[in-house]
Amino acid sequence: MKIVTTFAEVRAAHRGTVSLVPTMGFFHEGHLALMRAARERSDTVVVSLFVNPLQFGRGEDLDRYPRDLDRDAALAEAVGVDVLFAPSVEEMYPSEPEIRVTVGRLADYLCGRYRPGHFEGVATVVAKLFAGIQPDVAFFGRKDAQQLAVLRRLAADLSFPVEVKGRPIVREQDGLALSSRNVYLSPTERASALALSRGLARAAKAALDGVRSGAALEALVTNEIDQTAGVDLQYVNLVDADTVQPIEKLDRDSFLAVAAYVGETRLIDNVHFWLRDRLEYQLGERLQSPSVLYERR
Ligand code: PAF
Numbered sequence: 001m002k003i004v005t006t007f008a009e010v011r012a013a014h015r016g017t018v019s020l021v022p023t024m025g026f027f028h029e030g031h032l033a034l035m036r037a038a039r040e041r042s043d044t045v046v047v048s049l050f051v052n053p054l055q056f057g058r059g060e061d062l063d064r065y066p067r068d069l070d071r072d073a074a075l076a077e078a079v080g081v082d083v084l085f086a087p088s089v090e091e092m093y094p095s096e097p098e099i100r101v102t103v104g105r106l107a108d109y110l111c112g113r114y115r116p117g118h119f120e121g122v123a124t125v126v127a128k129l130f131a132g133i134q135p136d137v138a139f140f141g142r143k144d145a146q147q148l149a150v151l152r153r154l155a156a157d158l159s160f161p162v163e164v165k166g167r168p169i170v171r172e173q174d175g176l177a178l179s180s181r182n183v184y185l186s187p188t189e190r191a192s193a194l195a196l197s198r199g200l201a202r203a204a205k206a207a208l209d210g211v212r213s214g215a216a217l218e219a220l221v222t223n224e225i226d227q228t229a230g231v232d233l234q235y236v237n238l239v240d241a242d243t244v245q246p247i248e249k250l251d252r253d254s255f256l257a258v259a260a261y262v263g264e265t266r267l268i269d270n271v272h273f274w275l276r277d278r279l280e281y282q283l284g285e286r287l288q289s290p291s292v293l294y295e296r297r
Helices: 007-012 029-041 069-078 118-133 142-157 180-184 187-208 214-226
Strands: 002-004 018-023 044-049 083-085 137-141 163-167 231-240 254-262 265-275 279-282
Touching: 002 007, 007 083, 007 118, 018 029, 018 118, 029 044, 029 069, 029 137, 029 163, 044 069, 044 118, 069 083, 118 137, 118 142, 137 142, 142 163, 142 254, 142 265, 180 265, 187 214, 187 231, 187 254, 187 265, 187 279, 214 231, 214 254
Parallel strands: 002 083, 018 044, 018 137, 044 083, 137 163
Antiparallel strands: 231 254, 254 265, 265 279
16 A cells, blocks of 8 residues: 555556545544445545544634544555555645635535534535546545535536445444544543434334424434433434435435534434335444454554
8 A cells, every 4th residue: 555645646546447535534444444345346445534624613623633644554554445645734735725615505504504614624625635636436424424415516516527425324333423533532421422323223213113203303312312411412403315404304315413512522423214115214334343443552
């Protein structure tokens, strides 16, 4: 595996079809699943690792976001990544960017409402990755479901010739959705954090039993969180999977998304619903053993 720091070096390493897995590093099995999917799909697998200052608001965790290039390089190499692109802030933003990607109504709700400018920062850096790396396919996790909807529209609306693929959420053994931010949680906070996935699982089961009211499904998650000490709900909303607008009834492809603070740590999670002949839902996949996030180096 090559570790490179410039777009030119990434392009020089392309052979055949190219998959890109954009990340901010501190890999867990969710990232590794995206890399494996990319490996199956293409000749060259590029992983970008860049903690993007543009997508962090004032007072957010840019400075304390976990970083460990050597650890990440070893994990990426073990799953067969060809190129790890770890640019400096200067390579990515040679000067303060004057031209940025704006995001319309897709950012009106959920995280977009509470993190002003976040999706503009994400869309801008991913547009630069698409333009500078020119992948055929790019892989993103469904935990960031609103981000996935934004990036699908980014590719479509700005005519990037890249296929944007979503992959299932990967969960720890007890159901907590994997996030690099899980390493911030104390043991007590970690136990409280399970309220999010518990609430979503209850809502998914209720939907399967025939509940279609968005308010009723949202209330199941709210109740679970309200009953758990140390968890502050930020939002819970059932939204259309493509437009990310709230819907009153579960009558189309959609997702029920939740964000909450556990101590100082902001966590998000969701369950996806698909309406085919009958309702199907996807909470994601559970690990069989403890995550690499907690391995001591
Ligand atoms: O999901 C992430 O890790 C980031 O938002 C992304 C897509 C790499 C852009 O910085």
